[in-house]
Amino acid sequence: MAPHPLQPLSDLVDLFLPRRCSACDRGLRPQERALCLHCLEDLPLTRFHDDPKNPVALAFAGRIPVVSATALLRFDGSGRVQRILHRLKYRGDTGVGHELGLMLGEQLTRSASFQGVDAVLAVPLHPAKERSRGYNQSQVIAEGIRAAWPLTDVRGSVRRVVRTNSQTRMDREQRWSNVSDAFLVRRPEAVRDRHVLLVDDVITTGATIGSLARTLTSLPGTTVSVAALAHA
Numbered sequence: 549m550a551p552h553p554l555q556p557l558s559d560l561v562d563l564f565l566p567r568r569c570s571a572c573d574r575g576l577r578p579q580e581r582a583l584c585l586h587c588l589e590d591l592p593l594t595r596f597h598d599d600p601k602n603p604v605a606l607a608f609a610g611r612i613p614v615v616s617a618t619a620l621l622r623f624d625g626s627g628r629v630q631r632i633l634h635r636l637k638y639r640g641d642t643g644v645g646h647e648l649g650l651m652l653g654e655q656l657t658r659s660a661s662f663q664g665v666d667a668v669l670a671v672p673l674h675p676a677k678e679r680s681r682g683y684n685q686s687q688v689i690a691e692g693i694r695a696a697w698p699l700t701d702v703r704g705s706v707r708r709v710v711r712t713n714s715q716t717r718m719d720r721e722q723r724w725s726n727v728s729d730a731f732l733v734r735r736p737e738a739v740r741d742r743h744v745l746l747v748d749d750v751i752t753t754g755a756t757i758g759s760l761a762r763t764l765t766s767l768p769g770t771t772v773s774v775a776a777l778a779h780a
Protein backbone atom coordinates (compact mmCIF):
# COMPACT_ATOMS: atom_id res chain seq x y z
CA MET A 549 0.00 0.00 0.00
CA ALA A 550 1.30 3.45 -0.93
CA PRO A 551 1.99 5.73 2.03
CA HIS A 552 -0.48 8.49 2.70
CA PRO A 553 0.77 11.69 0.98
CA LEU A 554 1.06 13.47 4.34
CA GLN A 555 2.69 10.54 6.15
CA PRO A 556 6.27 11.80 5.62
CA LEU A 557 5.25 15.14 7.14
CA SER A 558 3.69 13.40 10.14
CA ASP A 559 6.84 11.29 10.55
CA LEU A 560 8.91 14.45 10.45
CA VAL A 561 6.79 16.07 13.18
CA ASP A 562 7.16 12.91 15.30
CA LEU A 563 10.91 13.11 14.77
CA PHE A 564 11.12 16.57 16.29
CA LEU A 565 8.25 16.29 18.76
CA PRO A 566 8.19 12.62 19.68
CA ARG A 567 5.05 11.73 21.58
CA ARG A 568 5.57 8.85 23.96
CA CYS A 569 3.16 6.53 25.73
CA SER A 570 2.71 7.82 29.30
CA ALA A 571 2.77 4.25 30.65
CA CYS A 572 5.47 2.37 28.67
CA ASP A 573 7.38 5.19 26.92
CA ARG A 574 7.01 3.65 23.46
CA GLY A 575 6.54 6.08 20.59
CA LEU A 576 2.88 6.84 19.94
CA ARG A 577 1.22 6.36 16.55
CA PRO A 578 -0.62 9.40 15.19
CA GLN A 579 -4.05 8.01 16.16
CA GLU A 580 -3.00 7.19 19.75
CA ARG A 581 -3.61 9.70 22.56
CA ALA A 582 -1.44 9.66 25.72
CA LEU A 583 -1.37 5.85 25.91
CA CYS A 584 -0.43 3.30 23.25
CA LEU A 585 -3.14 0.82 22.26
CA HIS A 586 -1.26 -2.00 23.97
CA CYS A 587 -1.27 -0.21 27.35
CA LEU A 588 -4.81 1.07 26.85
CA GLU A 589 -6.12 -2.48 26.37
CA ASP A 590 -4.07 -3.83 29.26
CA LEU A 591 -4.73 -1.20 31.97
CA PRO A 592 -5.02 -2.71 35.47
CA LEU A 593 -8.61 -1.61 36.10
CA THR A 594 -9.90 -2.09 39.65
CA ARG A 595 -13.59 -2.59 38.76
CA PHE A 596 -14.29 -1.33 42.29
CA HIS A 597 -17.08 1.11 41.46
CA ASP A 598 -20.11 -0.93 42.53
CA ASP A 599 -18.41 -2.90 45.30
CA PRO A 600 -19.26 -1.15 48.62
CA LYS A 601 -16.55 -3.17 50.40
CA ASN A 602 -13.73 -2.27 48.02
CA PRO A 603 -10.42 -1.15 49.62
CA VAL A 604 -10.97 2.55 48.86
CA ALA A 605 -14.41 2.50 50.52
CA LEU A 606 -13.00 0.58 53.49
CA ALA A 607 -10.38 3.31 54.03
CA PHE A 608 -13.22 5.62 55.10
CA ALA A 609 -15.57 3.09 56.72
CA GLY A 610 -16.37 4.00 60.31
CA ARG A 611 -14.42 7.27 60.02
CA ILE A 612 -16.16 9.51 57.53
CA PRO A 613 -19.61 9.31 55.86
CA VAL A 614 -18.53 8.80 52.24
CA VAL A 615 -21.43 7.53 50.09
CA SER A 616 -19.37 5.67 47.44
CA ALA A 617 -15.63 5.47 46.84
CA THR A 618 -13.53 4.01 44.05
CA ALA A 619 -10.38 4.20 41.96
CA LEU A 620 -9.85 3.52 38.26
CA LEU A 621 -6.48 1.73 38.41
CA ARG A 622 -4.53 -0.49 40.76
CA PHE A 623 -0.77 -0.90 41.04
CA ASP A 624 0.01 -4.16 39.24
CA GLY A 625 3.77 -4.37 39.73
CA SER A 626 4.56 -3.48 36.12
CA GLY A 627 5.47 0.10 37.02
CA ARG A 628 3.10 1.52 34.40
CA VAL A 629 0.65 3.12 36.86
CA GLN A 630 3.54 4.61 38.86
CA ARG A 631 4.95 6.06 35.62
CA ILE A 632 1.58 7.53 34.63
CA LEU A 633 1.13 9.18 38.05
CA HIS A 634 4.69 10.48 38.12
CA ARG A 635 4.36 12.02 34.67
CA LEU A 636 0.99 13.56 35.55
CA LYS A 637 2.22 15.00 38.83
CA TYR A 638 5.80 16.03 38.16
CA ARG A 639 6.39 16.15 34.40
CA GLY A 640 3.49 18.26 33.19
CA ASP A 641 1.87 15.32 31.36
CA THR A 642 -1.69 16.60 31.69
CA GLY A 643 -2.80 14.68 28.58
CA VAL A 644 -2.76 11.33 30.35
CA GLY A 645 -4.66 12.78 33.33
CA HIS A 646 -7.37 14.02 31.00
CA GLU A 647 -7.59 10.73 29.07
CA LEU A 648 -7.86 8.61 32.21
CA GLY A 649 -10.25 11.10 33.83
CA LEU A 650 -12.45 10.74 30.77
CA MET A 651 -12.34 6.94 31.09
CA LEU A 652 -13.18 7.18 34.81
CA GLY A 653 -16.08 9.55 34.05
CA GLU A 654 -17.44 7.19 31.38
CA GLN A 655 -17.34 4.28 33.82
CA LEU A 656 -18.94 6.23 36.68
CA THR A 657 -21.87 7.43 34.57
CA ARG A 658 -22.70 3.71 34.13
CA SER A 659 -22.24 2.86 37.81
CA ALA A 660 -25.37 2.58 39.98
CA SER A 661 -23.37 3.59 43.07
CA PHE A 662 -22.52 7.05 41.74
CA GLN A 663 -25.86 8.10 40.24
CA GLY A 664 -26.63 10.60 43.04
CA VAL A 665 -23.51 12.68 42.35
CA ASP A 666 -24.22 16.15 40.91
CA ALA A 667 -21.00 18.13 41.44
CA VAL A 668 -17.25 17.59 41.29
CA LEU A 669 -14.37 18.99 43.34
CA ALA A 670 -10.69 18.24 42.76
CA VAL A 671 -8.71 18.05 46.01
CA PRO A 672 -7.24 21.56 46.22
CA LEU A 673 -3.47 21.96 46.43
CA HIS A 674 -1.97 24.54 48.74
CA PRO A 675 -1.86 27.73 46.60
CA ALA A 676 1.95 27.95 46.85
CA LYS A 677 2.31 24.38 45.62
CA GLU A 678 -0.11 24.94 42.73
CA ARG A 679 1.86 28.04 41.73
CA SER A 680 5.16 26.17 41.69
CA ARG A 681 3.72 23.16 39.81
CA GLY A 682 1.70 25.33 37.46
CA TYR A 683 -1.43 23.18 37.67
CA ASN A 684 -3.40 20.93 40.00
CA GLN A 685 -3.12 17.35 38.71
CA SER A 686 -6.44 16.41 40.37
CA GLN A 687 -8.17 19.28 38.58
CA VAL A 688 -6.88 17.84 35.28
CA ILE A 689 -8.53 14.50 36.15
CA ALA A 690 -11.74 16.30 37.17
CA GLU A 691 -11.80 18.07 33.78
CA GLY A 692 -11.50 14.68 32.08
CA ILE A 693 -14.38 13.32 34.17
CA ARG A 694 -16.52 16.32 33.22
CA ALA A 695 -15.80 15.72 29.53
CA ALA A 696 -17.74 12.46 29.92
CA TRP A 697 -20.15 13.51 32.65
CA PRO A 698 -21.32 17.17 32.84
CA LEU A 699 -21.14 17.67 36.62
CA THR A 700 -21.05 21.15 38.13
CA ASP A 701 -17.47 22.07 39.04
CA VAL A 702 -17.42 23.60 42.54
CA ARG A 703 -13.72 24.49 42.47
CA GLY A 704 -12.84 27.38 44.76
CA SER A 705 -15.50 26.39 47.30
CA VAL A 706 -12.81 24.95 49.58
CA ARG A 707 -9.30 26.18 50.27
CA ARG A 708 -6.29 24.25 51.51
CA VAL A 709 -5.06 26.13 54.55
CA VAL A 710 -2.07 24.29 55.95
CA ARG A 711 0.86 22.77 54.18
CA THR A 712 1.15 19.25 55.43
CA ASN A 713 4.58 17.93 56.30
CA SER A 714 6.02 15.11 54.27
CA GLN A 715 4.07 12.01 55.27
CA THR A 716 6.57 9.39 54.23
CA ARG A 717 7.91 8.77 57.73
CA MET A 718 4.51 8.64 59.39
CA ASP A 719 2.37 5.67 60.22
CA ARG A 720 -1.30 5.45 59.28
CA GLU A 721 -2.72 7.17 62.37
CA GLN A 722 -0.13 9.95 62.25
CA ARG A 723 -1.05 10.62 58.63
CA TRP A 724 -4.72 10.99 59.50
CA SER A 725 -4.02 13.51 62.27
CA ASN A 726 -1.42 15.37 60.18
CA VAL A 727 -3.99 16.44 57.59
CA SER A 728 -6.96 17.06 59.89
CA ASP A 729 -8.34 20.58 59.44
CA ALA A 730 -6.27 21.02 56.27
CA PHE A 731 -9.26 22.51 54.43
CA LEU A 732 -11.51 25.51 54.95
CA VAL A 733 -14.88 26.03 53.26
CA ARG A 734 -14.93 29.42 51.53
CA ARG A 735 -18.26 29.24 49.72
CA PRO A 736 -20.68 26.93 51.57
CA GLU A 737 -23.52 28.00 49.25
CA ALA A 738 -21.68 26.33 46.32
CA VAL A 739 -21.87 22.89 47.95
CA ARG A 740 -25.13 23.18 49.90
CA ASP A 741 -27.59 20.39 48.99
CA ARG A 742 -24.97 18.92 46.66
CA HIS A 743 -23.58 15.40 46.39
CA VAL A 744 -19.98 16.21 45.55
CA LEU A 745 -17.55 13.80 43.87
CA LEU A 746 -14.11 14.44 45.40
CA VAL A 747 -11.30 13.69 42.94
CA ASP A 748 -7.67 12.85 43.68
CA ASP A 749 -4.79 11.39 41.68
CA VAL A 750 -3.88 8.56 44.04
CA ILE A 751 -5.35 7.28 47.31
CA THR A 752 -2.98 5.57 49.71
CA THR A 753 -4.25 5.91 53.29
CA GLY A 754 -7.11 8.19 52.24
CA ALA A 755 -6.13 10.71 54.91
CA THR A 756 -5.97 13.82 52.72
CA ILE A 757 -9.20 13.26 50.82
CA GLY A 758 -10.76 11.99 54.07
CA SER A 759 -10.00 15.32 55.71
CA LEU A 760 -11.66 17.13 52.80
CA ALA A 761 -14.66 14.78 53.04
CA ARG A 762 -14.97 15.41 56.77
CA THR A 763 -14.88 19.19 56.26
CA LEU A 764 -17.61 19.07 53.60
CA THR A 765 -19.90 16.60 55.34
CA SER A 766 -19.86 18.79 58.47
CA LEU A 767 -21.98 21.25 56.44
CA PRO A 768 -25.73 20.64 56.57
CA GLY A 769 -27.03 19.13 53.33
CA THR A 770 -23.69 18.22 51.73
CA THR A 771 -22.83 14.61 50.92
CA VAL A 772 -19.67 13.29 49.23
CA SER A 773 -18.34 10.40 47.19
CA VAL A 774 -14.72 9.78 46.23
CA ALA A 775 -12.96 8.82 43.00
CA ALA A 776 -9.23 8.58 42.33
CA LEU A 777 -7.15 7.65 39.32
CA ALA A 778 -5.32 4.99 41.31
CA HIS A 779 -5.37 3.10 44.59
CA ALA A 780 -2.00 2.23 46.10
Ligand SMILES: [Zn+2]
Pocket residue numbers: 569570571572573574583584585586587588
Ligand atom coordinates in the same frame (compact mmCIF):
# COMPACT_ATOMS: atom_id res chain seq x y z
ZN1 LIG B 1 2.25 1.98 26.23
